[in-house]
């Protein structure tokens with residue numbers, strides 16, 4: 001009996017986590033509402049809640065939640081190994097990505113492929129996604145309200161994939177992930193942070209490397225730290241910073 005109660009509690013907690021991922025951790029879900037909805041799910045025998053990338057994609061649908069839907073050609077959901085240890089997150093799709101509906105497939109994407117291969121992985125062994133899933137017009141930065149609408153789906157992807165490390169590609173991706181303008185990529189790159197319980201390594205965007213090839217050396221230094229951490233998860237986090245002190249460093 002006790003076992004079945006624990007089982008029910010686990011399912012309830014999984015469902016609550018899914019709601020938090022979908023609507024944001026700070027959304028106030030009243031106890032009464034949760035109880036009522038949970039009862040409905042129990043009545044419909046639908047409490048076996050296990051989220052998946054497929055469900056997340058289905059729920060995203062032909063999304064019109066933010067203004068970015070208006071000019072997109074394709075939603076770029078993300079792709080790769082659903083159990084990847086390593087996940088790369090950029091700010092949003094560019095022109096080629098929008099046309100093909102796949103992340104990082106333009107010139108910057110080809111460079112990212114080379115970085116991934118140099119790390120000893122194939123592209124399909126990692127997972128690649130973006131903070132927003134539709135191309136911002138003229139590649140402008142995503143607006144905070146666009147990030148707010150889209151990021152619950154990134155949260156769900158992270159929860160499903162459970163990566164050991166997320167690499168944030170570029171200043172804009174990092175600012176969107178951390179919800180701050182007050183951070184400088186040059187100050188924090190190469191230093192592990194925490195993001196939703198996952199180690200986050202900020203580094204330069206491959207598009208920046210195309211414009212500024214000498215910075216490839218720094219990105220490679222950052223990726224060496226990622227590789228070392230993936231090989232030995234117990235090793236100390238070299239140069240770890242917390243977000244607050246990183247922002248003060250600006």
Ligand code: SF4
Nearest residue numbers: 063066069133134150
């Ligand atoms: S960017 Fe995200 S939230 Fe906005 S329309 Fe596209 S999929 Fe929907």
